[in-house]
Amino acid sequence: MMSLSLDDILVYTELVIDTVPMAAKKLYETLEEFAENKNLLPHGFQQAITEQQAIIQQQATTLQQATTQQQATTQQQATTQQQATTQQQAIPQMQIYQNKIQVYEKLKSCCRPESAPNDDLPGRIPSLNQIDEIVRKAIEIATRCDNESRWNGAVNLRLLDMIFEDPLTGPISKFGATDCTTAQLHKEFRPVASTARMIDGCIFRSFVDDKEWISAIKKFARINPTQSINHTDFIPTQYNPLLLSIENKKPAAELEKAKLQIGMWHAAQWKFLEWAVGEKLLQQRIARGRYEPATAQDQEDFKKEKFTALSALGFIPGIIISGFxxxxxxxxxxxxxxxxxxxxxxxxxxxxTIKGAYAAVAGVRELTAWGRDVYLPWFKEHVLIFD
Structure with missing residues (x-):
């Protein structure tokens, strides 16, 4: 038997407005807006920006007053050189304060107009201090040329946690993110030409408090080769549907490898979904007193039913994080x-940058909303069986 090559399984193409799949066009256009720093934040966030600017301005004023007082106190005994040194020590910090105030002022232009409705996207918008911390850490890690795991733990997963968790009270909804570097593709769904390739993170939806959903999920898991709701037997997400897959790489490093890894992961997911759709269709046939398709025509009709269901999903999104x-x-x-x-x-x-980090936040929340509004309803209709 001839084995399949990688080209038989995975095809790469550039995503541009002229080629984007019709089902993904609206999502693509929204992400394009974020890339241009448009409509990243709600109008009301301008107030938070103004308040933070006032705090920084007060810090700058306090520093200036302390510097002036120190110069006046030591004016009699200090040499000209000592006075200049005192002033020079304060200048860099003053410049940092002023730069930050200007950056925050420009961020106001990224807020939606007052007439725009409030979004109902999953997750939250991290505070300015939190985003400052992420940007500072990312630049620090890039400067040191740290490894991929450092990027993942100190920047990427940290930012995802900021989106889905309150720093004081923990998870704010049933959506969450987790590290899944040890998650393996199950052999039943692994593309033929690939070895077991893994991703670095994912966004999921928990149904732990939803009896109807969790019952249907566990019923499905019992017949799934992975014994889970997904195409991997990764225990932490056993009963949590994976909405987005995320692959991380260092800046400008192995981007093609990242495409291959997430591409193989998606190929396995499509194979899994095709199988899962078929299982539900078979169970529905049996419930109606029919059996597995036996004749050539029955088999052809069955394939068309599966294809129709998969076509209703349209596409699956994901994220590659390459350094910044x-x-x-x-x-x-x-x-x-x-x-x-x-x-x-x-x-x-x-x-x-601050703007860019908020664009990343907006994109993650928008993609998670796709999982909530498109993937989960589709999964409920075409894969799960509810009592």
Whole structure:
């Protein structure tokens, strides 16, 4: 038997407005807005910016007063050189304060107009202090040329936690993010030509407090080769549907490898979903007193039913984080060729700047909303069976 090559399984293509899959066009256009620093924040966030500017201005004023007082106190005994040294020591910090006030002022232009409705996206908007911390840490790690795991733990996963958790009270909703570097593709769904490739993180939805959903999820897990709700047997997300897959790499390092890893992960997910859709269709046939399709025509009709269900999903998004850059990916499934097409684009956010980090936050929340509004309803209709 001839084995499949990588080209038989995964095809790369550039994601641009002229080629974006129709089902993903609205999401793509929203991410493009974020890449241009448009509509990143609600209008009301301007008040938080103004308040933070006032705090920084007060710190600058206090520093200036302390410096002036110190100069006056030592004026009689200090040499001209000593006075100059005292002043020079204060100048860098004063410049930092002024630069930050200016950066925050420009951030106001990224807020939506007052007439825009409030968003109902999953997660929260981290505070300015939190985003400052993320940007500072990202620049520090890049300067030191730290490894991939450091980027993942100190910047990327940390920012995701800030989106889905309150620093004092913990998780704010049923959506969350987790490190999943040890999650393996199950052999039943692993693309033929690939070895077991892993991703670095994911965003999931927990149904632990929803009896109806958790019952249907556990019922499905009992027939799934992974014994879970997903295409991996990763225990921490066993009963939590994976909404977004995330692959991390150091800046400008192994981007093609990142595409391959997340591409293989998506290819396995499409294979899993095709199987899962088929299982529900079979159970529905049996419930109606029919059996597995036996004739050629029955089998052809069954394939069409599966394809119709998969087509209703349209695409699956994900994220590649390459150093500072947060890059969206979309995958579609060619049912005839049994091929996954991976669409990649330029970054929608970056942790190099305050604006860019808020763009990353906006993009993550928008992509998670796709999981809530598109993927989960589709999964409920075409995969799960509710009592």
């Amino acid at each position: 850059r947060w890059v969206p990916v979309l995958s579609t499934y060619d049912n005839d060729k049994k091929t996954t097409v991976l669409w990649t684009d330029t970054a929608f956010g970056t942790t190099r």
